[in-house]
Amino acid sequence: MMDTKIQAFFADKQDLLSEILERYPDYGQRSAVMPLLRAVQDAERHVSELRIKEIADILGISATAVKGVMSFYSTYHEQPVGKYHIQICSTLSCSLAGSDEMYDYLANELDLVNGETDKDGQFSLQKVECLGSCTTAPVLQINDDYYENVGKKRCKHLVDSMRENKLEKPWRERKGDHEGAEKAKPLQKTALKGVS
Numbered sequence: 001m002m003d004t005k006i007q008a009f010f011a012d013k014q015d016l017l018s019e020i021l022e023r024y025p026d027y028g029q030r031s032a033v034m035p036l037l038r039a040v041q042d043a044e045r046h047v048s049e050l051r052i053k054e055i056a057d058i059l060g061i062s063a064t065a066v067k068g069v070m071s072f073y074s075t076y077h078e079q080p081v082g083k084y085h086i087q088i089c090s091t092l093s094c095s096l097a098g099s100d101e102m103y104d105y106l107a108n109e110l111d112l113v114n115g116e117t118d119k120d121g122q123f124s125l126q127k128v129e130c131l132g133s134c135t136t137a138p139v140l141q142i143n144d145d146y147y148e149n150v151g152k153k154r155c156k157h158l159v160d161s162m163r164e165n166k167l168e169k170p171w172r173e174r175k176g177d178h179e180g181a182e183k184a185k186p187l188q189k190t191a192l193k194g195v196s
């Protein structure tokens with residue numbers, strides 16, 4: 001009979017577990033919840049109920065407490081996300097700069113709706129609140145990287161690169177624009193009537 005028991009995530013990662021726990025004093029071990037969640041999320045693209053329980057047991061806290069931390073951050077997911085997890089900022093600055101149109105474009109192009117992952121596990125799409133980079137709106141986050149001033153051309157360019165499994169590095173890291181991506185448009189200044 002096939003053994004259906006799933007091995008604990010940290011069973012064969014005792015060195016990693018020790019390294020994480022040693023970062024915190026005995027009285028503050030529960031602070032290790034974030035790096036433990038991160039280790040699981042990075043490896044499995046989500047943190048299942050089983051893993052939540054495992055982390056809770058390691059730290060001597062309840063599974064509800066672990067879920068409480070997870071629910072506060074868009075980084076952690078209870079269901080698997082895609083190899084390319086695309087988060088679109090939908091807060092005011094990005095919305096005014098065109099993130100709604102960008103979402104529509106991506107949803108149509110990838111045939112996904114907010115919160116969905118495709119059946120191949122390649123793409124997932126999620127609307128999120130302010131990513132903290134409002135001056136470079138509209139902003140996309142793909143996995144851990146920010147892509148700023150993303151217009152339609154850049155969006156298309158990014159989708160093409162992900163489809164080829166060659167995701168472009170953020171243009172800021174490459175110190176500028178590149179072929180296939182339009183220049184960022186300067187923000188338009190709105191005249192304020194009655195203000196001197």
Ligand code: FES
Pocket residue numbers: 089090091092093094095129130131132133134135137139
């Ligand atoms: S509103 Fe989009 S990054 Fe702040």
